Amino acid sequence: MDEAGASCSSVQPLVAVARELLLAALEDLSQEQLKRFRHKLRDASEDGRSIPWGRLERADAVDLVEQLTQFYGPEPALDVARKTLKRADVRDVAARLKEQRLQRLGSSSSAALSVSEYEKKYRAHVLRQHARVKERNARSVRITERFTKLLLAPAEAAPGAAEAAPGPGAAPGRARRSDTHTFNRLFRRDDEGQRPLTVVLQGPAGIGKTMAAKKILYDWAAGKLYQGQVDFAFFLPCRELLERPGGRSLADLVLEQCPDRGAPVRQMLARPQRLLFILDGADEVPPDAAPCADPLEAAGGARVLAGLLGRALLPGARLLVTARAALPEALPGRPRAPCRAADVCGFSVRDRKKYFFKFFRDEAQARRAYRLVKEQETLFELCFVPFVCWIVCTVLRQQLARGGDPPRAARTASAVYLLFVASELGAAGAAGADAPRARAELRRLCRLARDGVLQRRARFSEGDLERLELRRSRVQAPFLVKKELLGVLETEVTYQFVDRSFQEFLAALSFLLEDAGAETLLRADARRCGHLALTTRFLFGLLNAERTRDVERHFCCAVPERVKQDALRWVREQGRRGAAPEGEVEGGEDREDGEDEEEDCFQLQLLYCLYETQDDAFVRQALSGLPELVLERVRFSRMDLEVLSYCVRCCPAGQALRLRACRLVAAQEKEKKSLMKRLQGSRASTKHLPVSLLRPLCEAMADPQCGLQSLTLAHCKLPDVVCQDLSEALRAAPSLTELNLLQNRLSQAGMRMLSEGLAWPKCQVQTLRVQLLDLQGAFQYLVGLLRHSSALTTLDLSGCQLTGPMVTYLCSVLRHPGCILQTLSLASVELSGQSQQELQALKTEKPDLVIVHPALDSHLEPPTECVSAL
Numbered sequence: 060m061d062e063a064g065a066s067c068s069s070v071q072p073l074v075a076v077a078r079e080l081l082l083a084a085l086e087d088l089s090q091e092q093l094k095r096f097r098h099k100l101r102d103a104s105e106d107g108r109s110i111p112w113g114r115l116e117r118a119d120a121v122d123l124v125e126q127l128t129q130f131y132g133p134e135p136a137l138d139v140a141r142k143t144l145k146r147a148d149v150r151d152v153a154a155r156l157k158e159q160r161l162q163r164l165g166s167s168s169s170a171a172l173s174v175s176e177y178e179k180k181y182r183a184h185v186l187r188q189h190a191r192v193k194e195r196n197a198r199s200v201r202i203t204e205r206f207t208k209l210l211l212a213p214a215e216a217a218p219g220a221a222e223a224a225p226g227p228g229a230a231p232g233r234a235r236r237s238d239t240h241t242f243n244r245l246f247r248r249d250d251e252g253q254r255p256l257t258v259v260l261q262g263p264a265g266i267g268k269t270m271a272a273k274k275i276l277y278d279w280a281a282g283k284l285y286q287g288q289v290d291f292a293f294f295l296p297c298r299e300l301l302e303r304p305g306g307r308s309l310a311d312l313v314l315e316q317c318p319d320r321g322a323p324v325r326q327m328l329a330r331p332q333r334l335l336f337i338l339d340g341a342d343e344v345p346p347d348a349a350p351c352a353d354p355l356e357a358a359g360g361a362r363v364l365a366g367l368l369g370r371a372l373l374p375g376a377r378l379l380v381t382a383r384a385a386l387p388e389a390l391p392g393r394p395r396a397p398c399r400a401a402d403v404c405g406f407s408v409r410d411r412k413k414y415f416f417k418f419f420r421d422e423a424q425a426r427r428a429y430r431l432v433k434e435q436e437t438l439f440e441l442c443f444v445p446f447v448c449w450i451v452c453t454v455l456r457q458q459l460a461r462g463g464d465p466p467r468a469a470r471t472a473s474a475v476y477l478l479f480v481a482s483e484l485g486a487a488g489a490a491g492a493d494a495p496r497a498r499a500e501l502r503r504l505c506r507l508a509r510d511g512v513l514q515r516r517a518r519f520s521e522g523d524l525e526r527l528e529l530r531r532s533r534v535q536a537p538f539l540v541k542k543e544l545l546g547v548l549e550t551e552v553t554y555q556f557v558d559r560s561f562q563e564f565l566a567a568l569s570f571l572l573e574d575a576g577a578e579t580l581l582r583a584d585a586r587r588c589g590h591l592a593l594t595t596r597f598l599f600g601l602l603n604a605e606r607t608r609d610v611e612r613h614f615c616c617a618v619p620e621r622v623k624q625d626a627l628r629w630v631r632e633q634g635r636r637g638a639a640p641e642g643e644v645e646g647g648e649d650r651e652d653g654e655d656e657e658e659d660c661f662q663l664q665l666l667y668c669l670y671e672t673q674d675d676a677f678v679r680q681a682l683s684g685l686p687e688l689v690l691e692r693v694r695f696s697r698m699d700l701e702v703l704s705y706c707v708r709c710c711p712a713g714q715a716l717r718l719r720a721c722r723l724v725a726a727q728e729k730e731k732k733s734l735m736k737r738l739q740g741s742r743a744s745t746k747h748l749p750v751s752l753l754r755p756l757c758e759a760m761a762d763p764q765c766g767l768q769s770l771t772l773a774h775c776k777l778p779d780v781v782c783q784d785l786s787e788a789l790r791a792a793p794s795l796t797e798l799n800l801l802q803n804r805l806s807q808a809g810m811r812m813l814s815e816g817l818a819w820p821k822c823q824v825q826t827l828r829v830q831l832l833d834l835q836g837a838f839q840y841l842v843g844l845l846r847h848s849s850a851l852t853t854l855d856l857s858g859c860q861l862t863g864p865m866v867t868y869l870c871s872v873l874r875h876p877g878c879i880l881q882t883l884s885l886a887s888v889e890l891s892g893q894s895q896q897e898l899q900a901l902k903t904e905k906p907d908l909v910i911v912h913p914a915l916d917s918h919l920e921p922p923t924e925c926v927s928a929l
Contacts, residue, residue: 073329076163077133078124081140084156085120088149093120095147100127103143132329134164174326178290184318185280185292189273193540206274207414207445209267210234210407211241211260214400214694234404239283242275245401246285246377255399256370257378259341262403263698264560264593265446268381271403272337275379285335289377291327292335298343298517298559300360309354309363309372328354331373340559341368342382343515343590404696405443414445418452428455437470446558447475454482461485471671473600476564481613483537493533498614500534503527505569508556509576512566512594518542518553538565560593567597572614577622581629592664600671602626627677631684633665662690663699669709670702675764678709691719700752708759712766712794720774723753723781751780757788760795767792771799782809786816789824796850799828810837818847828855835865842869845878855884866894870901873908884911 088096097115100123110130118126127136137160144153192202212234235241245258260268272294278284279292293316300312310324317324327334341364348365351358354372366372368380406414412429419425432439432451442448469475484497507527511517519539524530538561539554556562570576580598583591601610607618665685669678682688688706693699707716760767777785782805789795798817805813817824829841834856845851861869872878890898895914902910 073164073325074128074133077137078128080137080156080159080163081124081127082120083159084140084144084152085123087152087155088120092147092149096143096149097123099143099147100139103139103146132331134326134329174290174323177323181291181317181322182280182282185276189277189280192270192273202274202277205417206270207406207410207417208236208238209271209410209445210404211237212402212404214259214261214402234402236407236410237271237274239278242278242284245379245399246288249399256374256376257368257380257398259380259382259398259400260403261382261400262405263383263444264563265444265558266403266405267445268403269339270445272339272379272381276337279335288333289335290330290333292337294337294339295364297338297340297360297364300364301343302516302518303360306357306359307363308357309351309366311357312363328373331375334373334376335379336367336376337379337381338364338367339381341380344368402694402696406445406448407443411439411442411448414442414448415452418449419456424456424459428452428459431455435469438475441469441472441475444472446560447472450475450479454478457482457486470673471600471603473564473567473597473603473606473671476561476597477601477606477609480565480568481609483534484613486537495615497533500529500532502569502572502614503529504532504534504538505565505572508562508565509569509573511556512563512591513579515590517555517559517562519555521552521554524554563594564597566594567601568610570594570598571601571610571618571622572616574619577625581625596664596668596671599626599668600673602677603672603674623677627681630665630669630681633661633685662688663693663702666702666706670705673705675709678706679711682706682709682714683711686713687715687717689717689719690721692721693718694722695752697752700755704755704759707756707767708762708765710766712768714767715769715771715797716767717771717773717799718775719771723751723775723777751778751784753781754784757784760788761791761793763793765792766794768794769797769799770795771801772803773799773801775803777803777805777809779806779809779812782806782812786812789813789816789822790819791821792823794823796823797826797828798824801828801830803831805831805837807836807840811840814840814844817851818844820849822848823850824848825850826853826855827851828857830856830858834859835862838865839868842872845872845880846875847877849879852880853882853884854880855886856888857884857886859888861885861888861890861894863891863894866890866897870897873901874904880908882909882911886911886913888912890914 085093085096097118100110101112101115103109110126114126115123127140130136131139137156141153141156141160144150144156190201190203192200192205235244246254248254260271262268275284276292276294279289285292291313293313295312310328313327314320314322314324344364345361348361350369350371351362351366352371358366363372367376367378415429415432416422416425419428432442432455438451442451469478480501484501504527507519507523507529511519521530524535529535535554538557540557542553542555543551556565567580570580577598580591580595600606602623610616611618666688669681672678688710690703695703707714710716759765760770777800789798800813816822817827831837834841845854873880873883885898890912895912898910898912898915902908902915
């Protein structure tokens, strides 16, 4: 048995001994004393936690023993029981319990002191180990100097729910900078007093999740985080653990992170509520992995990680999880409640500048580099992603050092990554006599990346590099990071790419360079192979004409035109596969929830692929195979809306867009108050208005080349700022002839703004469908526009609640000479007898007006266009 097993082997005997001692003590009590013990135990508290009264009220001695050991752990249970016995005035039993514990287990105080002393030793070890981080170019820097604060925004608990306020005085959904105060709030109690045991930091590749997780570990060791709550914190890199051969127990993994083999692992694991496990990259864990339930079982990495995520292992421990997944529910094991998620939103504008000045040690050089990038608006916007920011800074430093030109404008991540490859090729001497060798080495490096992506491998052995003749090559240092792991007999040396996303980019480059290589990627079932999503996106980015010319120039090869045609055909095939069957109702009741979320996410991924091409003609061709774009339950980021807006601007004639239960309001950065504002208090506070995310989409809809014909907004919150942007778009959208507003939340002012846009002389909307839970307040604006609209011919109010006065007002407007409405649909609207008579009289006066309602003339069938889309 190894030392980890030896140190932990007595966990089970300890539980048995604790139960035996507790049962002996409680069986000595009379019924009256036992009753008093239960009441005092209800108020007993260990680390702020007490057993709920519902579990104690009818418990006998055996039940109480079980509750004590399960809730507190064996040794803390003995402490709680002894103190409770004293408070229940059964001091003789409390004294016997103490004496018997000393005889059976030894001095608990010395054991506690040992753990306490080791905690100090472990914290000092973590501080030493993580004080410096290796940059992606292998330069070592202090984490406190390099870490630049990121924006963290609370993720919504459920699709369509209102944004959760991050704290007192903060506007809903506002993003906070990731300082110590924000990190401390991750595990704060919610409004119901529940403390989350799992916190998920989610965000796209390169956004800074891993660095944030390491900074949390470092700040904990420095005593800045979770004081009095967490005794030990452990960092578990999921992908690395998944690739390690052989089996290891959770106890082994804990022991590996300790400064010596004498760590009191048994005592650590006995108090899971005092432990924090940081799982970096948890979305890599296979969803079908069987969870391990024993901390001493030597299982594979997948089983141990699945056990932690699924709460089979140490259910009382805290988990901090980083993942690319959009929601905690998408993670393997589906973390159980209580769970909290936060979006990592990257750098604010202010922190981008700080990063530049930290990267360039010379202030003058930093100022010049920042100015050069700031002048290129699109490139500067992309720098909200920390890894993109690092690439841009690295390329700038190389080119400024060589006296070259700064990087030209780049609109996509693919363009930025290719800049880095080109710069490193130049640094490796590709422009001179060694050019063929450098190109050949880089091709082989791309092949290594491709094999790793297909096999879900991130770590490579020295043998892997030898096989491809990459050991000590010129491209090894800039693209690969060397890692040494202490083994039992010898040190294990492995290599991994400077960033997971960079491995995926080089894999995409390999698919482009290898003959027929792209087919391998595109033939994969994209919906089931989520790990290939970013690689596919990069492949599309490289199909941009300018990027393709760059690849051909740098690698002296020709990229076959059929790769682009294969990609175009693939998009159209995905559109046909994702199309809803004829007659399927909105919301997908026939599909499972998981399938809904998967399909919605995949549609957005398709749009990202098209956006990466920045090829208007290609995107227009591709979208012709996707006549309806459906996005449901998407919490749009600014980048998501940038992608959607670009695709809408390029959409062909007849395109439809449907947004259901989507968030259309941006999270805002929470700025620190100035000293004067803090002194003035609430009197100086101003109300933060939500920021509309819809503006770029509305601008795209108004583009002369936009062919969007139908727009549906369903179950969305539409604040006034969103309605204002949409109103402006309605005035200028050249092809929009159908607007559906279904079960949205909007104010009277919002409906007034929309009505003004619909009544605008150049508005092209001919069909308007409205379903609102409370239409009465906004009804005057909705119906009033009928007097002025020169295009609206169909109004569908199916499902609305119309009172008698509302129907009377509607009929009076429909009689107005300026009203050109031809069809009014009132299907499933309950009408009083008086209202039915008024509508029948109106039909008699205006025989060309078609009114659809079951109580009216049944021989007039509703035209096809009146049937609700949803």
